Amino acid sequence: MGEEVKRVKRIKAEGKVVMDYSILTKFIYEKDSHTIDFYREKSSGYKALSKVLTMNPETIIDEVKKSNLRGRGGAGFPTGIKWSLRSKDNRPKYLVCNGDEGEPGTFKDRLLLSRLPHNLIEGMIIAAYALSTHIGYVYLRGEFAKEYRVLEAAIKEAYAARFLGKDILGSSFSFDLYLYRGAGAYICGEETGLLNSLEGKSGRPRIKPPYPAQFGVFGMPTCVNNVETFAVVPWIIREGAEAFANIGTEKSGGSRLFSVSGHITHPGVYELPLTVTLRELIDKCGGVRDGKKLKAVIPGGASSAILTHQEIDVAMDFDSLVKAGTMAGSGAVIVLDETVCIVEAASIILKFFEHESCGQCSQCREGSHWLARIFHRIERGEGTTSDLNLIPEICSNMAGQTICAFADAVTGPALSAIKKFKKEFEEHVFLKGCPFKINNGPNPNGEKELSNVF
């Protein structure tokens, strides 16, 4: 059975649950959903664009503000407000789509890029019009080879249909869209790191302020948004801001794509309103795999704090998750069942971060390395009790004092793991080894599976 067939099968299996809220996913698994003809015929594609071209840019931004759309990239910053902070001088401005999707556990942008590229393109044209920008870049993660080809073809189609280029649809507005491929670094997903990478420099986050809105790519005002953020904009324009806001909570509008993975019966991408709780979400995905008990959930990608199985009655919107001590992040829900050794899971996450830090800030460069080493040592059974006190102290020295939020992202899983599963860490120390491996012999799935997850 070919990979493609397998994938389609899986998609179909998930398809049943996906349709709950279908702003984006209504047609996502249908044949040819990535073509312009399909998009125009079936999902009223580019209708929003023709509507927008007669509107005042301010009205569009107000509309987006009213929709309570919040950035889907990680920080959850209200998109309308971001757009309204645009620089009003007459320097050239740029629009950048963050398609670097590097957060472990996240794969929703990838789906959008390969299945619904025109949603993104239309969204970007609308944003460009609202922000009076004439050049846009889509920064694609280097590993996205297929997505690159699909998007490239889609852009060609859009040019041919005169949605891109000069004098779009007979208006005096012009917009050019370029594709740019990264070279494979998680940190290029951070918006200023992305801008540096886009300029051809090494992908290192910049000191903020100045923010990209004032000093972005090539030193010009730049607006960076996530793929999903752009992709929902046409719907908001078409169906109205209120319809979108109504779906979500008071402060975060709309539905969101959740990339659900780990020990779940039906892993995949699910579109659900932001009012959904984590427990409901897990149930909708068929519950924990093989009838096992739930142990913990990473609710927003590898950089969010881990939630225990008692903490899953939390709504998946940005504010509720922050209140629960974690974050919504990129919407990647990683489900961990009772067979998982948290120390090992955290150690794998930290290994990722250890390698992906850009290495500018002393705390982040040395700290993520140090943490990864300690976790690895504990997992191997060489930890000491003093390590358990050391971890929170290292974290407190790292967090909040660096150029970008990466260092905080590292401390999220590390701190929450040791706080919430302290007993497990202690067991590792006292047993001088991993209890999961000591009890059951080496876990045949354990390490391999987890490394696949991350």
Place this chain on the structure above:
Amino acid sequence: MSFNNQNIVVNKRRMYINYCSDKKPLENLEDQENLENQENQENQKNRPLKNKINIDGKEIEFLPGDTIMQAAERGGIAHKIPRYCYHPGLPIAGSCRMCNVEIEKASKLMTACSTPASNGMVVHTNTSKVQKACTGVMEFLLTNHPLDCPVCDQAGECELQEYNYEYGPGTSRFSETKRVFTNATTKRLSDKITLNMNRCINCERCIRFEETITKSYELVMLNRSWEKELTLSNYESDENDKDDEDKMPTKGLTSSYQGCLADICPVGALTFNDFRFQKRVWFLNRQPSICDACSKGCNIEVHFENDIIYRYTPIFNEKVNRHWMCDRGRISYHDVEDSGRITMPFMNTIDSHLHSVEWMTVLSYLKSTLAIAKKVLIILGTDSTCEEAKLFINRIPSLSKGEVKVCFYNGTGDVSSSKDDEKIDYLLQMKDQTANTKGLELLGIPPLETSYVPDSTDNTDSTDSDVVIYFRSGRAGVGGRGGLELKLKSSASLFLWGVFYKKELDKAALKQIVAIIPGLMTVEKSGTFINCDSLSQSFTSAITHKGAALPADVIFQIMILENRSAIRS
């Protein structure tokens, strides 16, 4: 004997021997206040500063666009803020996160180097919160640091040691194996610079220096995260060996300012080969001086012990060299100790050989020769100080009744006067490799007529002086063969006065030399140079000359007053 740590009082101000001129506190507070007052007056004259920031209770005026660190610099209190990546001569990186300060009303600590100062801001540099953050950074930086201070050249002027003393945690909680790069302890980046990557703290000052000051882009950081490794970027691809990156030969660093890399590196990662393993820095005495290797006149500090010079380092001068100096100047101190340097009086006796003689012998000979000479030609090398030039102009006429002509001779490259002088690179170096051409010109001394110069196409024997004195301090005419091959009247006597080297005295010219009167080099004497931009800079002697050479004024004193007491035996 009980030993209580608390009682040891170390005066940090005195201990301070960081020479990289980025935050040098002045030696005593009075000086500092004087300077501040001066600066303030100057500032008030030139540019009205209106914005005020309060740093540790001190109101400081700053320019719009200044960061907190720069404001602190204006106030003369920048040394209160620890830093690694910040260097006033380089663009801001804001990456080491060491320069934490607490700003009132700000929720978290900010980095002083990258946070813009704003009017009315109240900043504290030494709260417990700041201390804790800096301790954290210190601990992180030291986790993978080899701490091989006993064999590290930087020890004693190392900012890691420096700030560890002040903020460091004292003990390390890092119990993993330290990161060790392969073959990284002694990596030659060029014949001038050696890298020990294990000691690097990733401040990237070196990279920014190459990017913005020399624009040579020869250093890059390979990889990211904790595996970052400083590497040469100028790989020359080798046709045969394309796949094997490790084997690709590199050109190495090529800029003429490599020594500055060792200066700005806050730790012992980049070291200057010339100084490597020569001296522990705390033994060095320091004296500001002027580099005499070109007409730029970079401000330097001479580092020496027992009158032996170990290195020159640049000191900050906004108007001249800022923080930098070139490598040629930096190693020019070797000439002082050159084994071929003539430091004894010599006279040419009947057998056409130079013989070492007593000071009085040569001086009375000079005096008597001058007394009977009809025409005296004084050729001053353009490396003479203004004071020396004046001495010659004023004193020779009282020793000679003949006609005295004074002119200057440069003879480096094809420079004959300051008209020919020009920049030879993007930063500091000038074509004229002597320090005082402008000075002698401003004293009204004419250049030596070209026909005296050996390379001249004019072959006529155009000097009819019977006594020629060629005076220099070891730089003029070094490029050409100046002075020594003057076409003289066959009966004329040539006196060489100042700094000369044995290798220069080639045989043909020997016949004409009647005596060599050893003199002092720039670092051994005091004086004034006027640099290519007509800036007058005075200096005092850094070291005491070890041979028998005497300063020019003493020699004149002896000749005119017959005062022998100045002569050392």
